[in-house]
Amino acid sequence: MSHATYQNKWVECMQELMEQVQIEYLPVDAKENGQHFEPGFQHFALLYIKYLQIYRKLEECHDQMVHPQKRGSIKKVLKSTIIRILELKEQLITFNLRPLNRFVALDEVLTDLKLNPETVEWKVPRYFLDGKECKEEIEDKQHKIDHWLGVFGMPLEPDDLLDKKDPFEVGLTTDQAVAIIQKNERGRMNIVKADHRVQFFKASKKDASKKQESAEDPLESQVLAATRIAAHWKRKVDRRRFLKMREEEFEFLGMAPPKKDKGETDVIAEMQKHRENRKKMQEDADDVFEKALKQQLEWLQKKKGADIKAELLEERRQWILEYCQDPEHGKEFPEKFDAFYQRFDQNNEDEEGDKGKDGKKGKDAKGKDDKAKGKGGKGGKKGKDGDGEEEPLEVLSPDCLRTT
Numbered sequence: 358m359s360h361a362t363y364q365n366k367w368v369e370c371m372q373e374l375m376e377q378v379q380i381e382y383l384p385v386d387a388k389e390n391g392q393h394f395e396p397g398f399q400h401f402a403l404l405y406i407k408y409l410q411i412y413r414k415l416e417e418c419h420d421q422m423v424h425p426q427k428r429g430s431i432k433k434v435l436k437s438t439i440i441r442i443l444e445l446k447e448q449l450i451t452f453n454l455r456p457l458n459r460f461v462a463l464d465e466v467l468t469d470l471k472l473n474p475e476t477v478e479w480k481v482p483r484y485f486l487d488g489k490e491c492k493e494e495i496e497d498k499q500h501k502i503d504h505w506l507g508v509f510g511m512p513l514e515p516d517d518l519l520d521k522k523d524p525f526e527v528g529l530t531t532d533q534a535v536a537i538i539q540k541n542e543r544g545r546m547n548i549v550k551a552d553h554r555v556q557f558f559k560a561s562k563k564d565a566s567k568k569q570e571s572a573e574d575p576l577e578s579q580v581l582a583a584t585r586i587a588a589h590w591k592r593k594v595d596r597r598r599f600l601k602m603r604e605e606e607f608e609f610l611g612m613a614p615p616k617k618d619k620g621e622t623d624v625i626a627e628m629q630k631h632r633e634n635r636k637k638m639q640e641d642a643d644d645v646f647e648k649a650l651k652q653q654l655e656w657l658q659k660k661k662g663a664d665i666k667a668e669l670l671e672e673r674r675q676w677i678l679e680y681c682q683d684p685e686h687g688k689e690f691p692e693k694f695d696a697f698y699q700r701f702d703q704n705n706e707d708e709e710g711d712k713g714k715d716g717k718k719g720k721d722a723k724g725k726d727d728k729a730k731g732k733g734g735k736g737g738k739k740g741k742d743g744d745g746e747e748e749p750l751e752v753l754s755p756d757c758l759r760t761t
Contacts, residue, residue, distance in 0.1 A: 360423065367418045367431060373411050374434070380404065398452040402466045405445040409477060412438050420483050423638045425646040435482065487636070489643070673697065 381404070387394035415438060419431045449461045463477055485491055506513055529537075607613035676697050680686060691697075 363418045363422045366414055367422070367427070370411050370414045370418065371434075373407070374438070377404065377407060377411070398449065398454065399466070401445055401448045401452060402461075402463055403470075405442065405449060406463065406466065406470065406472070406476060408438060408442050408445060409479075412442060413480065416480065416482050420487075421632070421635050423635060423642050425639075425643050428639070432484065439482070 384394050384396050412435070415431060415435045419428055419435055422428050422431065446461070450457070450459055453461055464474075467474060467476065486495070503513060527534075604613065604616075608615055673694070677691065680691050680696075
């Protein structure tokens, strides 16, 4: 598949997730509108199945997409989706028809949605083993396992988990085994005698029929033989034709896999080869991205690092001066800088509150404008106050300050 295919699939997943978010808020919306909507097993089962379908698409996009930054964004969404699936599984266990049973039967829901049982099969994300973040952890765990296996004197080769017990060991004594063998031998001899007797009767019948045929006309016997050969041959040809028609029909309906021609390659092997190629492209793209990111950070630190450091230091010195000039603190030097970072959080909360108020006031803007025209004196006073207000300074976010 091409890059555009996984890009479109990613877009579809995000649209489906937005729809799922709206469905998640159905109980809250119904309660606000005064309607009765009580979520139960059916509601959570539908959400669980839909999230599983989205998870499969996202996992495939993350595994096959090459762009490193897009893969990082997809991974965040993928982790959130996995967490939500686990939460829904707990809800299904709570609302299960069989109380406190961890096996949840979704057969009826899948039948209503006309989906295969494979839809609810869980698939472990491939980045658990292929991801760069997990490689070091896996190697560390493997090293510990090998160490402790060597300490306890156990083999390092993986166990095939097969039963090492001798299959021919039945746990019988010699007398019991001899009695069983004698019994089976007597039965075998009787079967052979009966077979010889049956063959003798068949041979006698054949001899009698040959004597009768020799007395008949040879031309009629030849015609009869030719007719039987033709009938058998036609039956065999028709059977082959109908079997071929049946196989073609099954292949057309998707009930049987397509036949492999000699010139065609194995589809599974081709897909595996294509995935390996894309994995190599991912590694190359990740290396290029990390190298470019490192170069940009070095350039920023070299060219603008001193200016940024001076601005941040000046900002903190100004805050210290204001802190010391405040009569409540009594010209004491601040022991902690928590108040310096907390004021940014307060500014963000104030801005969000102002935006909410503006949204509510936007509906009655025309009425307030008419009232403002009728009250000129009061409007003038407000204008003077407005001119005296200072615009708030643009400050950096607290996360940026803490990282520096």
